[in-house]
Every structure is written in structure tokens, then in C-alpha cells.
Amino acid sequence: MSIKIALAGNPNCGKTTLFNNLTGSNQYVGNWPGVTVEKKEGKLKGDKDVIIQDLPGIYSLSPYTLEEVVSRTYLVKEKPDAILNIIDGTNIERNLYLTTQLIELGIPVVMAVNMIDLVRKNGDKIDLKKLSSELGCQAVEISALKGEGTEAAAKAAVAAAQKQKAGELPHVFTGSVEHAIAHIEESIQGKVDDRFLRWYAVKLFERDEKVVEELKLDKALADHIDEHIKDCEKEMDDDAESIITNQRYSYINGVVDKAVKKKARVEHLTASDKIDQIVTNRVLALPIFALVMFLMYSLSMGTSIADGGWAIGTFATDWTNDVLFGEIVPGALGGFLESIGVAGWLYGLIMDGIVAGVGAVLGFVPQMLVLFFLLSILEDVGYMSRVAFIMDRIFRRFGLSGKSFIPVLVGTGCGVPGVMASRTIENERDRRMTIMTTCFIPCGAKMPIIGLIAGAMFGGSSLVAVSAYFIGMAAIICSGVILKKTKLFAGDPAPFVMELPAYHVPAWGNVFRATWERGWSFIKRAGSVILAATVVLWFLQGFGFENGAFGMVEDQDNSVLAAIATKIAWIFAPLGFGNWRATVASVSGLIAKENVVGTFGVLYHFGGELSENGDEIWAAVAQDYTALSAYAFMIFNLLCAPCFAAMGAIKREMNNGKWTAIAIGYMCALAYCAALVVYQIGGLITGEVGFNFFTIVAIVIFAAFLYLMFRPNKYVGDNEVKIDVSKIK
Template sequence: MSVKIALAGNPNCGKTTLFNALTGSNQFVGNWPGVTVEKKEGKLKGHKDVVIMDLPGIYSLSPYTLEEVVARNYLIGERPDAIINIVDGTNIERNLYLSTQIMELGIPVIMAINMMDLLEKSGEKIDIAKLGKDLGCEVVEISALKGTGIKKAAEKAVALAQSKKSAEVVHSFDKKVEDAIDAVKVMLGSQVPEEQKRFFAIKLLERDDKIVEQLNTVPDVSNEIKALEDAFDDDTESIITNERYVYISSVVADSCKKNGAKKLTTSDKIDRIVTNRWLALPIFAVVMFIVYYVSVSTVGDWATTWANDGVFGDGWHLFGIKSLFIPSVPSIVEGALNAVGCADWLSGLILDGIVAGVGAVLGFVPQMLVLFIFLAFLESCGYMARVAFIMDRIFRKFGLSGKSFIPMLIGTGCGVPGVMASRTIENDRDRKMTIMTTTFIPCGAKLPIIALIAGALFNGAWWVAPSAYFVGIAAIICSGIILKKTKMFAGEPAPFVMELPAYHMPTVSNVLRSMWERAWSFIKKAGTIILLSTIILWFLMNFGWVDGSFGMLEAEQLNDSILAAIGNVIAPIFAPLGWGDWKMAVAAVSGLIAKENVVGTFGILFGFAEVAEDGSEFWGQLANSLPAVAAYSFLVFNLLCAPCFAAMGAIKREMNNIKWFFFAIGYQCLLAYVVGLCIYQVGTLITAGTFGIGTVVAFVLIIGFIYLLFRPYKESNTLNVNVKSIAKAK
């Protein structure tokens, strides 16, 4: 019989790091039933029958966010055999609030005090034995990051789960509060197991709507609540919260010795610079510039060149030794097909369709790996939490809070979890606006497009990749300003409260694991969605009507294909953006299936002819097909327009309204089209002196855009009038 152990704790307490250390590669990631919140579980190393569940980080079992609802429902409904309660030793007083609630569940609890090394550096000490005695549960010291003490904590949790010995709830509320709790426990009768009655009774006294709904047959407790409130002259929820903190303060005072002379920690000293009002944004801009510059233009460019020219090009010499030549994937596949005498059409499908299309996408994996390593490091060391805090200052000016930046941050890996992360935003208006703008941030799937355009059209110019990231940020800010001035999104932004974890050096294993999880998701998509897409594109490109008959075409008959016919219908739509060629139009539209398809489509369309020996013909053909201004217009359009089908599905689920879904997709496509048109028309005016109707339209759109940005808030005017009226009345 398997043993279930849940990991519970506050956000940023080291819970996920502990989970990764305990389970290693034995992890299963999915969503909780019925909700799009990530669910992680895994097998404990060395124990096939022990399942570890990583619950979302929460501050309380009184749920306000979806994560808190999910965590509490699991603890109450699933009732794991034991709980490892991870507590941040540097913030023990605040962390213990959740601990007092967990111990009321009647489930065996092991408390793991994390970050003890940081606590010792600050000169503070925790008496583990005394703390455990005061709390009524066993307490162990761990360092999830360094891996010390975690095996001991896990073994104790397993032993406790097998013994089924729960923690004693030793904290005592005021006598009047205890009397009210006992009275409600009696009312619960047989509806609730004995070991859970205290928890449910307190939740009823706290007027927890979810518990009231769950226990809709519980007798009326209003008399008990009224008696308690009359005795204390306060509401019961506030009374119980206060009693918890009184108890927690006594425990901390008894078992924790704090350093009298409070010194600035290393994290505090760093934050004085990186979160400084004037320096924070320039530092953030420099950091992201370095990340994208290295990922696309230097290390990442070298790795991708090797992949494209070697693995998917002409092959390569191992360690530069001429005698150690390794053939490329296309040549190996071609040799195998020739050996078995494969039919011409099937050989064309495999080589020109699957290998050329999927290979064009996979060739950019090295650049993505470099980018993901950077992002994993910045997240693990604690800097990205500061970025959310920094961006809150900016986002609040146009109607969003720093909470909106967190989904966008997640969206740098993939837009789907980024959109799903918007569920943590309580305000419905802010949540909808965040969903609409999250995918403007370049995700991992858009990186190959950025790298391709930068390499083929701009000779690997250093500024192209970083500019793509900041175009996304600008689109979010401008959209927020414009949308917040509409009736649909008017209102104050939601408050933003976030704990800033201490800076620490991430472990290599954690950084590599995070990098690989993101990269593997991309590779799996290349092996499924993109594979299917390239097969369909190959068919549409290689079949068509010639002289009234339908059949397979020769290489020079590409313009007679089904794909060319479809492309010629939609190409005029994009002519004002500078890329009215049917090949470019088809590539852009294929990106709606998966953004990686844009590069895969180029690989099929421009790589249709036999590739030159140096492997550069593909990029050369693309470079000759449109000018640089049109190429940047194409890039920006693909960055801002509607995301892939998977992300669209996530938007539809999160909006939960078909009208809002179409409004979001329509807004994204319209903004992308307008920005792309303005870039091309104004760009050609500056670079080539071209002036026409398109240029006039572009300037009209720019003037309209500026007006929408700077027009006053109607709600602000109303507020000013009301304030003046009140002042006059006084």
C-alpha cells in the first residue's frame, strides 16, 4: 500500500527545491482535476511505494486564491498520510501561521526548518528541541538547496505516516474561544471525523464560505458566533487570527534567539541597488539585453550554426579532426532511403517535408537551451521576484499590478502556463487584461523566428533579439494604458503583496532541470504538432493542378501548388506590411498552429531546391525575398499576433466566455497588424523615400494611437469632480 506525503508551506520557502531533491527524475507533472493549476507528484528516491505531492505555495488554509483552494481541498479531501511542513527559518514567525492551521487537520506533521545556514549567518538561532516541544510536533533542520537534512526529514515523515501518529494541537486559544470551538464541535456530530472537528469548527467560526457550503446541513452556529463576538467586541475571524499570532509570538520568543544589533544582510545590500527607484529599470534592461544577446548573437548563435550546418546540414568533424567526420541527419536518412529503394514521393515527404521542416526548428534548440539556462538562473537566485516588484511600480501606472508580470514571466518559457498563471489574480478586469497581453512576451517558441530573422536578414545584428523582448514589454504597457481607459477595464488595480526571497546561488542540478523541462516541452511539440504540420504543408506544396490535371508537381512548378493557391488568396492582406509574397503569408499563418511552424515552413518552402554545400542557401533565399524593413515588420507581427492553438485554447478556458475569447484574439491580431504596417510604411519612407496611401494610413494610425495613449481617464475626471464637490460642501 502506497504512502502519500504532502509538502506544504509558504511561497518561496524552498518547497519545490525540496521536492526536486526528494524525487529526482521520478516526477509526474499535470493539472489538478478540473483546474489549470500545475500538479506535481513523484516517487521518493529509494521508496517505490512513497508518493510525494508538491502542493502550491500558500500563506493560509483560509483560501483566497485558486492555489490556496487547491491545497486545502487536497489536504481535507485526499488526506495524505503525513505532511512535511516547510518553514523558512529566516521568516519563522510569519510561516508558523500556516503551521498552526495544518496541525489542526489531524494529519501527522513533520516540520522542516529550511535556510538554517542563512539564519546562522545573521547571528540568529532556533532551539529546535524547544520549538518542537512547544508546537507538539517533531522539528528537523534542513537545507533544501544544499541537500542537507532532507533524507532525515523524509524518513521521519515516512515513519510517522506508517505510525499514523498525528501532531498534538498544543496551542491554546482564549477560554471563551475554546468554549465556542467545543460547542461547534458538538454541533458537527458525525458529519466530520473526530480528528478534523477542531479544524472545521474554527473555519465555521471564521465564517469560511467554502466550509459552510461543504457542511450545508450543520445546525445554525450564529448564536455561538454572536456570543463570542459580544464577549470580545469583535468579529470571530479577527479574534481567532489574533489568538494565533499571540500564541506564535510566545513560541518564537521561547525558542528563537534574535541578534540584537540588526545588520543589513547581503540580500538587503544588493536590493538597495537592484530595486532602487532610479537604477532598477536600467539594470533590468541591461540584464535582459545580455540574456538575449548571449542567447541569440554569441554563444547561442555559434551553437545553432553548428546544429544547422552540421547536424542538419553537411555533417561535421568531431573535435575538428578531419578523419572523424560525422554525417548529418539528412544525409543519413537519405542514405537509408536509397538503400531500401524508397519511392520518390515517400522519399520527398521524409526528406523535404519531415526532415527539412522539423530539422529547421530543432536546429534552434541550442539557442533555446542557452536562453532557458539564463532564465532558470535568474529565477532560482531570486532576481526575478525582484523584477515583479520593480514592474509593479510601472504596471500600476497603467492599471495593472505586479501580479500581472508573474504570468508574463512564466510566459517567457511557454504562453500556455503563462496564461494559466493569471488565475492567481483576484480582480476579474486585471485578470482578463493580463490574459490578453501575456503572450506579447516572446516565448521559447518565438525564439527561432527571432534568431532566423536576425541571422538571415540582419547578418546576426546584436540589437534584433533584445529589441524583440522590449517590443513585447512596450506592447503590454501601451495595451494596458489604452484598455484601462475603456469602460470594460476601468477600475483600480489589485493590490500586490509578494515576499522577496533571500538571494542565493542556485545549484547546477536545479538550473539544468528547469532548463531541460522547458526544452523538452519544446522538443515534444516539434515531434507532434510540428511534425504533423510539416507533413500537411509538404502535401499542399507538392500537389496541385497543371494543365487541368491534379497530381504531384515538379520542383519548378511550386507556384501551381495548392499551398500557392491558398497563399495567393491571403497574401494581399499582408502587402501593406511589406511581405505580400505568398510564401511569407503562408509561413505567418502556419504560426497560428505553433509558432515554431514559421521556421519549419521556411525550411520547406525556401529549402525546396537542393541545399548548397555550405548550407547557406536557405538563409540566402530568405534574405533575397524581402528587404530588412519588411523583415522586421514580419518579425514584430509574429511576435504580437494571436499565439499558437494551444495558447489560444488556454485563453478560451481562462476567459470562460466565447465573446471575450474572440475579443482577445481580435485585439492581438489587430495590434500586430497595425504595428507591422506602421513599421514598414514609416521605415520605407525613411530608408527609401517611398510615400503613398499606405504611408498616410500609417501616420493616421500613429496619431490615433498617441491619442488613445494620452487621453485622460474619464474615471479620474469623475473622481476629481466628486472631490471638489465634497470640498465645496464642507
């Protein structure tokens, strides 16, 4: 029979490092059922019967964030065989708060006092025997980063689990509970069993039928307990949470006084404090951040080494697109298919559908791996938490958390990693809103569209690209203001409380593992979506009725896609581009945004190879558009649903079909409304558009937008984080 050991601890306590140390490559990453919070499981090295479960980092078992709900639900309902509680030895007082709660669950707990090497370096001493005696559970010392004591900690947890299963581990109800709820216990002594006392510390505010049902308590007894709790609150002139929290910390301070001896310190700034004086300075913080991001993007998505730059990611991506999937794979596979004489349609499916689809996905992977690698370094050294702190002051004014800025910034390179970066946002509402708005910022794949419109209609003016970024950022900010006034996203951003960990040299094993996990997740999830979509679009573009028969067509004007696009082109007529070519280009942009220019090249019958911004077809495009209608076309394609790869990432991060549909629907609706307002009202001003029904619609939309932006927020102060615990199984 397998043994389940849960790793629990505060954020930045070294839990992930310990997990990687204990499991090595015997691990897999997934999502908790019903939620987007990542879960990791692995088998203990050398013992396949021991499963290590890495819980989200939490400060307490109070259900305020999704991570805390996930961890509490797992510990209370799933009940692992033992808990290995990782404690930061350099900040033991704060870490022991969670420890006391874990002990009260009645599950065997082994404390792993981490960073013991730093404790010794600081001249401090931790008496493990006294610590164990005071808390009633075994304590061991480890250094997860150096691998010191980790194997012994795992063995101690396994031994505790085995003793519990054999009935050899006596039930220990520690003094912390008695101390914490002494005043309440005096009133109900003898009227409730230990199960309620343990549960009370975990589920403080849920004094309702759920508690009665889950604990199988008599309703009258539960009511009696509740009365005494309220009487205690009245007597102490305080709420029960504060009473228990104060008593718990009082108990912890007593334990620390007995078990921990700290060396007297001369007051001076640490190395981290000195660095923070510069990187979080009110004046210097943003320029330094801009420089760091510039360097990161220059390395991953800037000018390729082959073109005189230093972007490793771009060089690798260019090689993947131009050589691997441009020459090697098509040449080898195409030659093989021709040698065995496959049918024309099958050849087209494999080469133009499957290979092209896989290439479209894998072509971006090198850039993303470099970007993920650099982001992982910044996260591991502790800089990204400072960035969120810096940006929170700005983003909070628009209803977003400081952590929302990171996905937006990453999204300027590619929407896929931008969406995936939203998982660092703890608050469920803020995370969903960030996912819905991140792809408004123009990514690298949208630059060819901007270049085409600027070159064909505006003489190559750089102001078009500048305006595109302003429009994207305005869409994000305005969405934040408007959505925060709706019931779905009601309330101010969650209180931004973040521990700023000390700077340290990155653990390269963690960096490489995080890079690989993010990259592989993209390949598996987004890749499957874009591959299927590419095959479907290949069929629609390649088949149709020609010469009175259905089959593969030589002229795409006769394809099924052209026929469908012609029927729905009227939808875009009020936006100024109601022709089937623009419709097909917009649809192909759902596969990859850079496909828009390539599709125009095919549809305008250009026989050669297009440059990136399609300057060979500028004259032909200019004949079908005015400057205003072309600008509306650009706005629609910049703001509407992103490419299939990004939509796949949205589905993964939302982990909910309804919310995925809401996100994509919102982006499409906003894009349509923005393009409609620009073309109809702009055309009315310039005289290009006469007053018509859609002009009235545009004016109404613009008026509604102003109302939604400036109306009073009736949800001000509604900051409760609403999490449906019943759906987390």
C-alpha cells in the first residue's frame, strides 16, 4: 500500500527545492480538479511506494486565497498519511503559525527546519529536541538547496505515517490548541470531542450546517457550542479569530524563547536591503525595470544573431521556421510521401495541414524557452516579486493588481506565455480579468499586420505602431475600470501583501525544470489546439466546388472557406471591410496573427514569397481600403480573439469552458465595438460615411462606454474573495 506524504509550508520556504530533491525526475505536473492552481506529485527516489504531494505555498489554513482553499481541502478531506512541514529556519516565528494549525489536524507532522546552513552562518542555534517537545512532533534540520538532511526528513515522515497506520503513534493534542482556545474550551469542556477543536482552528467562520454535516455533530450541540463562542467573544470584547490568533502567537513566542537562541546583532542593512534601496526606489525602480525587460526581450525576441543582434531566441526560432520546418522536414517527409505515391489530398493534409500546423507551434518554442528561462531566473533570485510591488501602485488605480503587469509585459512578446504568466496572481477574480485582457497588447505576431496597414495606407508612418500599443494598453486599462464595476469582478483588487524574499543565487535545477515544465505545457496544450484548427482550415481552404464538382481547388476563390466568408462578410461591412478577403484573413489570423499578411498574399494572387510586412501587395490592398477602413481592420485584428495557441493557453489557465468562452467572447465584442466606433464616427467626421443606422449604433456604444467608465461603483468595499469550495474535489 502506498504512503502519501504532503509537503506544506509558507511561500519561499524552500518547499519546491525539497520536492525536486526528493523526487528527481519521478514527478508530473497537473492542475487540482476544478481549479487552475498547479499541483505536483512525485515518487520518492528509491521508494516507489511513497508519493510526495507538493501543496501550494500558504501562510495559514484560513480560506482567503485559492491556494489556501486547495491546501486546506486536500489536508482535511484527502488526509495524507503524514505532513512534512517545511519551515524557514531564518524566520521561524512566522513559519510556526502554519505549523500549529497543521498539528491540530490530527495528521502526523514532521517539521523540516530548512536553511539550517544560513541559521548557522548567522550564529543562531535551534534546539530541535526542545522544539519537538514543545510542539509534540518530530523536528529535523535540512538544507534543501544543498541536499543536507533531506533524505532523513523524508524517512522520518514515512516512519510517522507507518506508525500512525499501525496504531503505534499516540494521539497528541498539543498545548497550542488548549492555549489558543482556552476561554472557549472552559465553557464547553466535556461537551465536544477533539474533532471539533481541531476543526475549529481550520474552519473558523463556517459555523453552519456544513460543519455539522462534516463532523456529524448533533445540531443542538452545534448550536450550544456556537452560543458559547459568541458569549466568549462578547466577554473578551473581541472576535474569535483575533482571540485565537493572539493566543497562538503568544504560544509560538514561548516555544521560540525556549528552543531558539539568536546571536545578538549589530543593526545594519543586509545585502538584500541595500539592493532594494535601489531597485525599489520610487524614482529609479521603473527605469531599472525597463532596462531589465529590454535586456530580457533583446535576448529572447530581439534582432537575431544572424542579423547583427544578440537574440538567441530569435536566431533559434528563425532556424526552426526557415531551416527545420522550411527545408529539412518538408524535404525529407515530402520526398518520402512522393516516393510511396500517396494521394494528392493526403499529401496536402500531411504537408500543408499537419506539418505546417506543427511548425507553426514549434517555431515559437525556442523564443519562449529563452524567455521562460530568463523569467525563471528573475523569479528565483527574487526580483519579480519586487516588480509586482512596484507596479501595484499604478495598476491598482485601474482595478488591477500589480501582478497583472507581468502577464501584460510578457504578452508584448507572445500572448501564450503572457497568459500563462497570469497563474502567479493569487486572487481568482484578478487572475481571470488579467487573462481576459492580456492579449489586447500587440504581440510580436501582430507586428506584420501593423506593418502592412502602415505601409499600404499611411506611407510607413511609425505613428501607426505607436498608436497600436496605446490602443492595446487603453483596452486593458478601460477593461479593468469597467469590469471591476460588474458583479463578476466586484470589489477592489485583493490586498497586495507579498513577502520580499532575500536575493540569492538561482538554483539552476529549479530554473531549468521550471523552463521545461512551462515549455512542455505549451507544446502539449496549445499545440493540440492549433494543430487541429490548422487541419480544419487546410480543408476549408483547399476544397470546394470547381468545374461543377467538389474536390481540391486550384483557385482559392472557389474554396469552401471563400464561400463561407462571402456569406458572413456582411457582418464586417459596418466596420468598413465587408469583403470576403478581409474576412478570410481575419479568420486565418485566429491560427496565427502573422497569417493575416500571408493570407492576403494568397488572396491577392501574389506568386512570389512575401516579405514580413507584405510590401509587395501594398498597392493591391490600398485599392480595396480607405485609410479609415484599413485602420478599423487593424484595430479589430489587434483586439479580437488571439491565435489558437493563445486560446489554448487561455483554456488551460481558466480550466473552465464557460470562462474560456466569456474571455474570448469579450475580446471579440470589444474589438468589434471599437472598430465600429472608429469607422462610423470617424467616417462621419471626415465625410467618408453618411449618417446611417450603424452610425447611431456606434454613438450609442460610445455613450455606453463613457457611462460604464464613469458611473459610480456600487460594489466599492466588496472585497470578499468568493471561492466555491464545493467545486474543489
